[in-house]
Amino acid sequence: MTKQTKNHTQSYYLDSEAKKPHTCLTMADKKPLKITKIVIDRDLCIGAATCVTIAPGTFQMDAENKAILVNLEGNDAETILMAAESCPTKAIFLYDEDGNQVYPR
Numbered sequence: 442m443t444k445q446t447k448n449h450t451q452s453y454y455l456d457s458e459a460k461k462p463h464t465c466l467t468m469a470d471k472k473p474l475k476i477t478k479i480v481i482d483r484d485l486c487i488g489a490a491t492c493v494t495i496a497p498g499t500f501q502m503d504a505e506n507k508a509i510l511v512n513l514e515g516n517d518a519e520t521i522l523m524a525a526e527s528c529p530t531k532a533i534f535l536y537d538e539d540g541n542q543v544y545p546r
């Protein structure tokens with residue numbers, strides 16, 4: 442089964458054949474996406490916590506009410522992408538295995 446989510450610029454498809462976490466397909470290139478690096482800009486984070494609500498296995502709030510990365514493999518790639526897309530200040534940056542920034546684009 443193929444699952445689809447949308448943002449303002451691109452659609453992403455979950456790779457139903459992929460067994461590994463952090464793998465999904467982009468509509469643009471149909472290439473499996475692996476999120477291998479996540480950066481949270483603490484200066485941009487306003488503590489809205491939507492990232493934690495969507496991907497609690499990956500993000501948590503710290504004592505300063507800023508999001509922190511707790512486990513790079515805490516959620517699948519699609520969920521992490523949705524969490525990053527939900528951030529009102531675009532404080533979450535995602536990178537693929539080639540070091541390319543995949544979100545925000």
Ligand code: SF4
Nearest residue numbers: 486487489490492528
């Ligand atoms: S959604 Fe963005 S602003 Fe809100 S806690 Fe997460 S990183 Fe911070």
